[in-house]
Amino acid sequence: MERFLSNAVNKIDAKGRVSVPAHFRSVLAKRGFDELYALRCLDQPALDVGGMDLLERYEARIEAEDPFQQTADDMSYFIHGDGAFLKLDQDGRVTVNDFIREQTGISSEVAFVGRGTFFQMWEPSRLATHARQVRERLLRLRSVGDSRRSEDPE
Amino acid sequence: MERFLSNAVNKIDAKGRVSVPAHFRSVLAKRGFDELYALRCLDQPALDVGGMDLLERYEARIEAEDPFQQTADDMSYFIHGDGAFLKLDQDGRVTVNDFIREQTGISSEVAFVGRGTFFQMWEPSRLATHARQVRERLLRLRSVGDSRRSEDPE
């Protein structure tokens, strides 16, 4: 099975375009998607990006809610109103619009991060910070789960 | 399937017209609608707008009610008496009339917000406030559902 994996940093050109890594594009192509769906991360300055399957998964989630409750409305707003389609041009680039810049803080470079069924877009230095924090958390988790090794991180 | 998705802010011109985003128009065209149906949001300063299917969906909802109950009468009033048709001109614009202004507080700019099967019209700054509140609520929802992360936001 094809996954979104590894990461890469690409430059935004004078027209505000950036190449989506070829490997990510081939994953999308293999799944039959020529359009991208992007939505905000709620708690991080990043965007989750994937094919239409990503959108459909969220929509299925909304279906499960009572449509007369506020939660369903909130979810729909977040998924539909606060999401975006990113069109790939023929060379596999997307334009970095204000929506992306505002959410991520991206200005001149974009870090693409594979996440299995989707990928993320980050401002490179913020990603570096995030990566550090993730590793720290995992390390803590490990020392809690296995006290023998707590003094001995590899 | 084509959805109303993402959002955009367009200007109202001197004649009180505003362009409906091209993407939204193409969704309407693909569904075969050349006229728009708008109704008030009950709990928000916004309008729900869509094709005739939106009206039909509400009408079907009324059909399901007992016609002797007040609810059916209220619903019918709300949908028929308190709704409006918006005509698209040849360039894909609608005129922002008093009904719209009074309901939304719109004066010089309109925020169009995709909501899947329909879209909304908002006064941009009110939308911004709304968006903030939605994200807050969803974030709370999430930390309730996943307590492991609740103590560890970045």
Place this chain on the structure above:
DNA sequence: TTGACGCCCATATGTGCCCATGGTATCCCT
């Protein structure tokens, strides 16, 4: 007559489509 509205056209900016270039990794042939 005046104002609202529909129809038409003009224009600047944005966006997509196309092709070119340079760098890099891979492959092939000798």
Place this chain on the structure above:
DNA sequence: AGGGATACCATGGGCACATATGGGCGTCAA
């Protein structure tokens, strides 16, 4: 094994069309 050819990819830029916006003009009704 070495060296050149080749394929792929990120990047840059030209060009045409779509879109948002502004404005003119005629029509119809109050």
